[in-house]
Amino acid sequence: MATENVKKAPVDLSKDVQKDDSQLMQKEMIGGNFDKLAAAADDPDMKVVYTFVPGNLNELVQCFDVTGNYPEINALQSAMRKKTGPYIMEAERFGQDEDVCTYVKADLGMMRKGNIGPSGKKIADPDLLLLSYTGCFTFMKWFEALRHEYNCDTTMLHVPYQGDGEITQNMREYVVKQLKEDIIPALERTSGVKFDIDRLRENLGESAKAEDRLVDVLQTAKNKPSPIDSYFGGIYYVGPSFSAFRGTPECTAYYQALWEEVNARLEAGLGPVTPEGTMEKERYRLVVEGPPNYTHMREFWKMFYDEGAVVVASSYTKVGGVYEDGFRHDPNNPLESLADYCLGCYTNLNLPARTKMLEDYINDYEADGLLINSIKSCNSFSAGQLLMMNEIEKRTGKPAAFVETDLVDPRYFSASNVKNRLESYFQMIEQKRTSSAA
């Protein structure tokens, strides 16, 4: 390792972590939604819609006074609380194969064990499964599996893949027609509330404001030092936008508060907040491709901040929407902009577009290189990543590295392997700097 790196004493990972005000604000929001989902379990008048993060239609869902439940969020929240291991094994005991997505198995296992959510409260059964089939094949089978168990109403939005790297009018019209003819009628049927397009416009306007601030926050990482970590911290930053809150004034307020908090850090020249406080010295600036590991999140993050490594841009923070190129939900074109949003989510982009995005991140954020966290569970992300890595090395001349973990399956996190690879990678960056300087 570099000589300036001084190893810190072991830290008790179980102690309380330091949190920003925005994190506490978000915690309350998420807790409030879990409370609603728990209340709905005892109140047949409260309707619950299960749906996914990528391509979520939260602005539309909010028009019908229903409560959104996001199985991926439940799985990752449960993983952070070390609950997913038994859930996954439960699902495997009931016939799910060891090879398939652990998000699915964590969700099915949780359901079989009483559907007790990460907050410890029961999550109401779905009144409607809203399958937004965007960027991930597994979503389709996941909700078929849930429907098989719950036998409830299901509606599906098929979002075509950007195979040629562009959104065509045919794709857009197809999505809009499905919204009009399938999704909206299903939500009306479930909720008993008639669709009001003005209400949707209002929600979309709120989304656009929140999206402006989210982009501002993520782009502060172009500064040196970066006041944020766009991967480990970024996961928190995108939380409200990617889940049950986008399109609400509450969400807009969250992003305004977050922006003020981050801007203050920027003006003070501070680095990102880590669970152990502000990162003092930024030594490596990385771009990260792929989802994180949630079962050992803090241990994983610590491997970075202990070495002064900050993630300045990540693809994972784009799975629930890509906004940096100017896309915003648009109240003037409500259904079309919902379609474009769904079509533009990161995993719905083809490999050349994803590669170009990461290449641009390395250049625009002046990163030292690319790190790929390849997730065993997620073929949508993972298939093709090795080629992307080679391409980016070739195009940028910056070193790239590859680690393998899983989203929510604790069996696939090997701390020593990941740490060894990261240490080698940081050495590689140092060598590259030395050879560039010579």
Place this chain on the structure above:
Amino acid sequence: MKTEEIIQRCEALYEDLNFTSAREWKAAEPGRHVIGFLPIYIPRELIHAAGMLPLGIYGGGDQMEVIQGDAFYQSYICRIPRSTIELALTGKLDFVDGMLFPSICDVIRNLSGVWKLTQPDTYVRYVDVPQNYEKEVGGKFYIQEMRELMDGLEKISGREITDDQLRESIVVYNKNRELINELYHQRAKTPWNIPVTEVYLLMRAGQVLPVEDHNQMLSDYLTSVDQVQRPKRDNTKIILNGMFCEQPPLNLVRSIELAGCYVVDDDFILVNRWLRENVKESGDPLENLSDAFLEHSTRTSATYEPDESKKGSQLVEAVQKTGAQGVIFAAPSFCDPALLERPMLQDVLDQNNIPNIAFKYAENTGQMQPIREQAGTFADSIKLWS
């Protein structure tokens, strides 16, 4: 032509990873083009109407050593993309003018991007088919997708595809469907006379031959096999499910039969049987292809079933129609579609008291003994206790 000669030819085509017959077809006349496609379904009529040869690419099987392809994929991703890219990187697909990647799963979807990045001179298209089966919604989307695919083919050939040409192609593929349906019908009636390996090889031959030649081959086989009398054994009739993408080694298929199972239905090479009924031959050909897709598609794990009550119904119907006594789920390792679908189908089969077992394979699986033992035990248990 005798049955043995036909099957010998099929076997030679199956083993030829240089695709010599397709190369010869292309070289026979100037201006000919070959369009490769991956499983599971593409409307081959469009390629045929463009005067091109649709070439099914089903990975490298158990004959090819994958060296470069392994550098493209992590250990937890199935084998077909790595052996397919190996075919390209070793020059075995250097005569192919375009590659189509159907919407079957995330791995094949992303393979289209791998192709775009590594084979920049080849026409590459991801072929999205609708998961919405309403004519005004999914149908319109699909027709436009087919038009865009035709535009791409026309740019390669330099000539327009006319409606008449499309209608002619529909006729010839309808004939192909009829012959294959007849083959499956005969096999279900007399499975001892039409071994599973022969059905498999005949289906594979259709992926590399011009459809007219394949039609002749099927016709010849049906005539010749009618004259053959093979011994009828006390085997159990089963259906194979899950082998629609990454292919099982031929020995694996053979082992199942040797273990005491007569295969009376399967999901091999589904592009041949995707449309369960013929496409209308008069009128707007794209609309007819679209209608056939919306109304007569095979339900597989790569498709969304909008109606829970119909989940698995085609499989149950197949059991009833063929008189199968059980179902063997055989899926490639790491195959998300097949493995995620399997528990739901097993549940439906259990509700209908249809015995079933499951195992996994890879295209290069070499050890057949465990599979033979599993299939044999399954067959025996049905005979003894069902």
